[in-house]
Amino acid sequence: MNWEQLLSLKRQGDTSKRLRIEQDDTRLGFEVDYDRIIFSAAFRSLQDKTQVIPLSKTDFVHTRLTHSLEVSVVGRSLGRLVGKKIIEKYPHLKEVHGFHMNDFGAIVAAASLAHDIGNPPFGHSGEKAIGEYFSIGNGQQYKNQVTEKEWQDLVDFEGNANGFSVLTASRPGIEGGLRISYATLGAFMKYPKESLPKKPTKNIADKKYGFFQTDKKFFQEAAKDMGLISNKTGDDIGFERHPLAYLVEAADDICYTIIDFEDGINLGLVSEDFALEYLIKLVKDSIDTSKYKTLETKEDRISYLRALAIGSLINDAVKVFVANEEAILAGQFPFALMDKSKYKVQMDDIIKISVNNIYQSREVIEKEIVGYQIIQTLLDKFITAYNNKFNGHASNYDALILKLLPEKHLLEKENIYERLLHICHFISLLTDGNALELYETINGRKKD
DSSP: OOHHHHTOOOBTTOSSOOOGGGSOGGGOHHHHHHHHHHTSHHHHGGGGSBSSSTTOOOTTSOBHHHHHHHHHHHHHHHHHHHHHHHHHHOTHHHHTTOOOHHHHHHHHHHHHHTTTTTOOSSTHHHHHHHHHHHHTSGGGGGGGGSOHHHHHHHHTOOHHHHHHHHHHOOBTTBTTTTOOBHHHHHHHOSSOBOSSSSSOSSOGGGSSOOOOGGGHHHHHHHHHHHTOOBOOOTTOOBBOOOHHHHHHHHHHHHHHHHHHHHHHHHTTSSOHHHHHHHHHHHHTTTOOHHHHHHOOSHHHHHHHHHHHHHHHHHHHHHHHHHHTHHHHHTTOOOSOGGGGOTTHHHHHHHHHHHIIIIITSHHHHHHHHHHHHHHHHHHHHHHHHHHHHHTTOOOHHHHHHHTTSOGGGOOOOOSHHHHHHHHHHHHHTSOHHHHHHHHHHHTTOOOO
16 A cells, blocks of 8 residues: 555545645645534534443533544544654655645544444444344344345444445435545544455454445445555455554544543542552653642542543554554554554553443443333334335334434335335434434323
8 A cells, every 4th residue: 555545635426536736725625524524413413422321411421422522632643643754754745745744633533533423322232232133133034135244234233334324325415425535534444344254354454344235336446546455355345454544543442441431430430549550550651740749639630640641642552553654554464553552451451440340330231221222112113114115005103103204314215225224324323312202202201
């Protein structure tokens, strides 16, 4: 792979290349990506999707929106620091093509901003609830009506693939979705493969999948334009990662490791003394002890340590990337950056505490159980009504259910797989609150 291709400004539907040297620096294409994402309805919905504790209204807890903004800030720093090194190593990128280090930051920031845009309500349990509706629920009846790969898309519903669809899928009058630049889409794509074969190797790029069968044609087009390296044979589609996808992943890993831990401390799920024991290992080289001692509140002390910890992890991630840049370009770096971090043991320790004390706390478990019931009920009602209408025998109840669909989702889909995926997509874009409200309406519990 080469950086000239990887930094493609091309957008879906373009018939020719967009050259960096011809860009207006006051309205750079990669920055337009950021703007389009942040003004999208799908991004706004993240404000009512909680990061750790579903449906929680606690002030301390991050929503998917605040988490995405924080990941974007970290991603921008990672991109700029790496971009500086890349421009120094390959000066022709600036001298001939006009690229700047801030371009790398803009790409990673935009992709990081969008990294959770396809996640369903109620956290990762939302993905599992959709998948299990098809694998062990009423959706099993559709298995023999779709192809093997289409079925895998449904039983293993993936927020990353759904996010790619949010960014790129066309609908009447909206061709190419948000029309994001190929470089940003490449950085967004942590898992550039289809749902089958599932985890064919230990390569980090094969851990999950990144696009549905409906989107594979465009994904292949974008991958070819960027010069991504194909790593599958026969009818299977998969590629090595875009190098900047490693930075998006690192930004997410850094934020959820440190900031989820911070949420747990502020919620009282992790003691401050316990937290200090773990965080100090990340900040021992940068902490100003005298300043730390002047901080009087737990929130301020933890905030200070969090900022230093993130700074340490950013600098280390950049070192790992730069040291392995040539292997990454050759498609020969099958690891996450933070797996090779000198702080990996400390991060693993923090994640272990978060799993035991936060992710598996009673409040989280109770709310995820509620989420399962809500999502599976909504899927069943809307899929049944949608298919009955298509087949010409919708009941009056089905017609009423379909009136709850927003106008932009009132589309005709001829293919059963596309109909099933369309309803999954609709449910996935609901906020926690929207989903609960729809569920209560359908069950006759909605209050005036």
